[in-house]
Structures are given as C-alpha cells and as structure tokens.
Amino acid sequence: MSNQALDKALADKRQAGKNIIVPYIMAGDGGLDILEQRLEFLQESGAAAVELGIPFSDPVADGPTIQDAGQRALKNDTSLTSVLKTLETFKDKRSIPVILMTYFNPIYVYGVEAFANDCASVGVNGVIIPDLPMEEEEHIVARLQDHAISSIRLAAMTSPERRLADIAGRTEGFLYAVSVKGTTGTRSAHGSNVQSYLQQLKQMANAPVLAGFGVSSSEQARELAADCDGVIIGSRIVDWFHQGKIDDIKQLIQNSL
Numbered sequence: 001m002s003n004q005a006l007d008k009a010l011a012d013k014r015q016a017g018k019n020i021i022v023p024y025i026m027a028g029d030g031g032l033d034i035l036e037q038r039l040e041f042l043q044e045s046g047a048a049a050v051e052l053g054i055p056f057s058d059p060v061a062d063g064p065t066i067q068d069a070g071q072r073a074l075k076n077d078t079s080l081t082s083v084l085k086t087l088e089t090f091k092d093k094r095s096i097p098v099i100l101m102t103y104f105n106p107i108y109v110y111g112v113e114a115f116a117n118d119c120a121s122v123g124v125n126g127v128i129i130p131d132l133p134m135e136e137e138e139h140i141v142a143r144l145q146d147h148a149i150s151s152i153r154l155a156a157m158t159s160p161e162r163r164l165a166d167i168a169g170r171t172e173g174f175l176y177a178v179s180v181k182g183t184t185g186t187r188s189a190h191g192s193n194v195q196s197y198l199q200q201l202k203q204m205a206n207a208p209v210l211a212g213f214g215v216s217s218s219e220q221a222r223e224l225a226a227d228c229d230g231v232i233i234g235s236r237i238v239d240w241f242h243q244g245k246i247d248d249i250k251q252l253i254q255n256s257l
C-alpha cells in the first residue's frame with residue numbers, strides 16, 4: 001500500500017492546477033535543530049513534499065554540492081538514527097510529507113526491519129534508495145508496505161523501454177524521472193530528448209511523474225513540468241540554504257508552481 005498522506009499532498013497540488021515541487025535538502029546541514037523550521041518554510045513556500053537526504057560517506061550518485069552538504073552534516077554527527085530521532089520530536093506538528101533519501105548501506109547497518117518500524121513510528125511517508133540491490137528490493141519494499149510507506153523508484157534515461165515500464169508500474173508515491181545522464185547538480189540545459197522521455201513515462205506510470213537532476217531555475221522547472229507533473233530541486237536549494245538565501249528559495253519554489 002502506498003502512503004495516503006503523500007498521495008493526497010501531490011494530488012492536491014495537481015487539482016489546484018499547480019506543478020508538484022519537491023525540494024531536496026540534506027538532513028543535518030546547518031544542524032538538526034533547524035530541520036523542523038526548514039520543513040515548515042518549504043511547505044509555506046509551496047512545496048508538496050520534501051526529499052530529506054541522509055548523509056553518507058560514499059554517496060555515489062551525488063554531485064559536488066550535495067556531497068559537500070553531506071560532509072558538513074557528517075561533521076555535525078548526523079546519522080540515520082539522529083535524523084529519525086529528530087523527526088520524532090515534532091511528528092505530530094508536521095504535515096508536509098517527508099521522503100527519506102538514503103543509500104542502502106545505512107539501512108543495512110540499521111537493520112531493514114528496524115528501519116521500516118522506526119520510519120513508521122516517526123511518520124516517514126516515503127523512501128528513495130538509489131542503490132538498492134535487486135536482491136534486496138522485494139524484502140525491503142514489503143517491510144515498508146506493511147507500514148504504508150511508499151517506495152519511490154528512479155527511472156533513468158539510459159534504461160531500455162521494458163525496464164522503464166516495469167519501474168513505472170511498480171513505483172509508489174511518484175516516479176522519479178532522472179532527467180540527465182550523470183550525477184546530481186545544477187545544469188543550464190537539459191537534452192532535447194527529455195520531453196519525449198517524460199511523455200513516455202507519463203504514459204507508463206499510474207503515479208505522478210517528477211523530473212529531477214539539474215533543475216536550477218523556475219523557467220527550467222516549468223518547462224520540464226509541462227511534460228510531467230513537477231520537479232525535484234536539490235543542489236540549488238541546498239546551496240542557497242547554506243548561503244542563507246532564504247528569499248531566493250521561496251521565489252524559486254513559488255515561481256515553479
């Protein structure tokens with residue numbers, strides 16, 4: 001079963017005629033004591049949900065901006081455990097859905113069963129595990145489904161059509177359409193084949209399709225969202241939080257809606 005609060009938050013934006021904007025932030029960048037405030041701020045700015053990164057020592061899919069944020073968070077002693085504990089402290093006050101983005105290793109160390117249980121008890125709505133090994137997928141997805149936590153799948157431009165259809169059919173919450181080849185990070189332009197890729201995924205998926213990787217302006221966001229349901233914005237927002245450019249973040253989200 002997918003997560004109802006997440007499904008509803010995304011559907012509400014679409015019904016209001018808006019694009020779905022999901023900012024990515026690194027948990028513990030700037031300290032975990034500001035996490036609650038950041039989530040509230042992003043919600044007020046118009047975000048439908050937040051993708052919350054767990055810092056990890058070997059972040060293979062992260063670009064330089066997210067890697068640096070991860071290093072800062074690790075210096076603050078941020079871990080999967082401390083992030084879950086922090087979410088627990090304001091779980092009844094939070095209404096914006098939270099999607100944890102974590103590599104598989106921290107989950108493996110934590111224990112798959114304990115991870116699913118603790119995510120459920122602190123109200124995590126969805127999970128993205130970019131390097132989940134195929135052999136582990138069934139086991140971990142089933143444990144999360146027991147608690148109605150959505151497993152958001154990633155589609156890549158390099159995947160063959162059969163594989164894309166399979167991923168699009170199985171995803172929960174939304175489909176994360178990786179819209180560049182390579183790692184995360186801001187880019188000035190997306191390839192010309194992105195449009196047809198997103199349109200193809202829209203046809204295949206029963207859940208909303210969100211484009212991510214390299215979105216750094218509201219113009220780009222709206223252009224990509226014209227062929228799907230919205231976008232994920234990571235590096236630009238991580239960078240601006242670090243620099244204290246709070247108003248710029250608000251404008252970026254509002255102008256992307």
Ligand SMILES: O=P(O)(O)OC[C@@H](O)[C@@H](O)c1c[nH]c2ccccc12
Nearest residue numbers: 024061130184185213214233234235
């Ligand atoms: O930073 P960008 O280019 O705006 O892209 C989002 C991305 O950072 C975020 O979703 C993310 C961070 N680390 C990841 C690892 C895999 C997939 C996705 C991610």
